[in-house]
Amino acid sequence: MRAFTYERAKDAVAAARAVATNPSAKFIAGGTNLLDLMKIEVEVPTHLVDVQDLGFDKIEATPEGGLRIGALVTNTNLAADALIRRDYGVLTRAIVAGASGQLRNKASTAGNLLQRTRCPYFYDTNMVCNKRKPGSGCAAIGGYSRQWGVIGISESCIATFPGDMAVAMRVLDAVIETIDGEGQSRSIPIADFHRLWGDTPERDTVLRQGELITAVTLPKPLGGRHFYEKVRDRASYAYALVSVAAVIQSDGTGRVAFGGLAPKPWRVEEADALLPRGAAAVTERAFQGATPTKDNAFKLPLATRALAAVLAEAKA
């Protein structure tokens, strides 16, 4: 690990300013992904601003009838919250399908949104990687690509966003709240939060340097039945090959987002409208223009089958 200086922030705007004014500074909350990457020198911050004391650790009702989840609420506490379990079951289901108990106890809501791809070429500093070293090339293209993206990818990068929680948040139309070093706040719909790689895969999200996530807001509950179907190589503690987050109403309408397939949780509203017509109609629309490799072409029929399983359960 490269040397860095460390401070424990007491004020959100000051913390944001400290990172905004130092291009090689980073926030640290749970640290489970950042420290992992710092150990192998994929991340090399020279200054860490610890945000654990900023008080963003509560889940509160909003005037609109939804919930405001503090950025520092741990994955465990978010999944276990009584209102989340009752009204936003897809979110609890997604969180407990990810990582391990130990990691969920430490990982924060904001950090989970900001976790980086698990592409092994990104992790291996002996390999070229446009995300790790812009302009160096992509070893995953033409390499072992079974796990990587089939849609929304580019000629620079075929990595996927690895998370589960954000896929459920996409179905729920969550909004990410931030504050910057000038004290300005902004609200970013989760649909716009993660970027498609294009020719700048080094940038995962639309956040600016020093922009600090303070909360994630959920609109009022959708009702319906909530599902998170995750298909992976082992029964527990593995990243998704394909995941399906869905909220299905009794009349067969609903919403669906997919994980493990793209640089971001993948949801196409026009495809949602096809839910009453069955899984194949939805995925045909949602994955129009997909560009799988021969290693990961299996993900497309797998997504259809995973959604079909969800729809069958919704009818049962």
Next chain:
Amino acid sequence: MSGISPTDLSRRGLLAGSAATAVAVAAPVGTATAQPAKAAAIELLPVRFTVNGKERALSLDPRTTLLDALREHLQLTGTKKGCDHGQCGACTVIVDGVRINACLTLAVMHEGDAITTIEGLGTPDKLHPMQAAFVKHDGFQCGYCTPGQICSAVAVLDEIERGIPSHVQDDLTARPQATNAEMRERMSGNICRCGAYSNIAEAMADVAGAKA
């Protein structure tokens, strides 16, 4: 363990020395003379926390993980370093009542925290019920993952009692039960190369049954 002389290059000494600081890991062999100057440039940070009920005060390179602080600075070597990347669970300790991977957290981030390691759960004369159950049910072979398994197992039963949901729960609004499926799912962050999993689940069921 702290003052390793060049004449004392046992395997254990070498491993402990190289794990103590990331500088030593990163430096190629033969640059040992450059070490003191490099190390002196790093400002050590003070941190205080309690470990197994005892107050501890340390001055640490900010890079020191909680795991390295426990093992290399406090000589609490019960907690093990397996993968050092949060994948194996050998470093599991209990911090402020919840289990975490000690390898994926910086020691300086734990100011004021209460840390429990395997050494704080029981002693050879007075085993924690989970330690006794691991012995009774043959919940290990080589033993390297065992401290992490036991810390995790103790915390898992507490999580079930507190109603923390899991992936194998059918009804999210119901209280979880200490079933075999729950134990297996909740222990998936602890890897055992000897494959003692079924016996670990039995040891946990034994303790859960005694508590119920």
